[in-house]
Amino acid sequence: MPLQWDHTPLTSEYLLPAEWANQSAIMLTWPHRQTDWADHLAEVDQVYLAISRQVTRFQRLLIVCQNERHHKLISGKLAAAGIAPERLHFAIAPSNDSWARDHAPLTCIGEKGALLLDFQFNGWGGKYPAELDTRINQQLFRAGVFAATEQRSVPLVLEGGAVETDGLGTLLATRSSVLTRSRNPDLTADQVESILSQQLGFDRFLWLEHGHLSGDDTDGHIDTLARFADPATILYATATAEDPDYPELEAMAAELRAFRQRDGQPYRLIALPPIPPILSKQGDRLPAGYANFLIINGAVLLPVYNIPQDAAAIRALQACFPQREIIPIDCLPLIRQNGSLHCITMQFPAQVTLSPAEASLPA
Structure with missing residues (x-):
């Protein structure tokens, strides 16, 4: 059955901000033993603790736990790590997995404040179970996690990792991860663009036909490939000529060189x-990437992989974000499940108000 749409125009009122806009909080959906992380949960917990430690230096952190027992376990680990409890907010919502970037709400802002948009998540086109993940946002809304912030459900399958913006109404994305029959089979590309304009305020679409990292199972999420550092600057993934990923990434780079800003000028490309290649124990290529960084207030968290290239990546990010601290986070444990740092996080703009730290937990 075709999706039914509320076509209330939002373009003139709300706009998806750039990630560098001032934020109130970051969301993590913490891994648990019912996720694919079970076999190396202790290592992954250390990555989540490292991210939590750094985020709470600058802003608040919302942690979604599987149940009350999980909440108590994670609270104890955060306390043992010396993380300030006043920066922490907890909520309970069962999850299939922990890729918050793709199941958390996207937030637009406008003159009336913030609008939390709950898009649908179907496990990257039906590849993985997602029946719990796609319900998380509604559970957070009902629990009052976001206080009085306005909320809206959108019956479009869309992952946050597939969306990159300059905060001025431009969408940078791959066609392969947004305009796919496995996500919204009843909609044409023009209809999807119309919906994205109405819901997220986009009036320019920079669609990439190319771009892929071996091991990626998201159909080419943009946050693994190319990211805005400011409205005129795009950082992008590369490969050496002998790498199997080289043809796709070089074709993507050519597309980026052809893109133009609103004033007709080419983008500054970094x-x-x-x-x-970083391989799993089974010999499969893992999708390690430096484009999967997270911008927060006053800093950029950069995924690193304990290789010599990490130092050059830190320098590149520092040149693009001279006013922010560049903080490397060892993300080798994360890429075992085919994602990295940006994939497990979601930011909320400053206009989003979280409820008091424990208010959303069951009594």
Whole structure:
């Protein structure tokens, strides 16, 4: 059955901000033993603790826990790590997995404040179970996690990792991860663009036909490939000529060179260092990437992989974000499940108000 749409125009009222806009909080959906992380949960917990430690230096952190027992376990680990409890907010919502970037709400802002948009999540086109993940936002809304912030449900399948913006109404994305029959089979590309304009305020679409990292199972999320550092600057993934990923990434780079800003000027393009193949124990290529960084208030958290190229990536990010601290986070444990730092986080703009730290937990 075709989706039914509320076509209330939002373009003139709300706009998806750039990630560098001032934020109130970051969301993490913490891994648990019912997720694919079970076999190396202790290592992954250390990555989540490292991210929590750094985020709470600058802003608040919303942690979604599987149940009350999980909440108590994670609270104890955060306390043992010396993380300030006044920066922490907890909520309970069962989850299939922990990729918050793709199941958390996207937030637009406008003159009336913030609008939390709950898009649908179907496990990257039906690849993985997602029946719990796609319900998380509604559970957070009902629990009052976001206080009085306005909320809206959108019956479009869309992952946050597939969306990159300059905060001025431009969408940078791959066609392969947004305009796919496995996500919204009843909609044409023009209809999807119309919906994205109405819901997120986009009036320019920069669609990439190319771009892929071996091991990626998202159909080419933009946050693994190319990211805005400011409205005129794009950082992008590269590969050496002998790498199997080279043809796709080089074709993507050519597309980026052809894109133009609103004033007709080319973008300033910053090539991120190529990463040599990092393999799983089974010999499969893992999708390590430096484009999967997270911008927060006063800092950028950069995924690193304990390889020599990490130093060059830090320098590249520092040149693009001279007013922010560049904080490397060891993300080798994360890429075992085919994602990295940006994939497990979601930011909320400053206009989003979180409820008091424990108010959303069951009594």
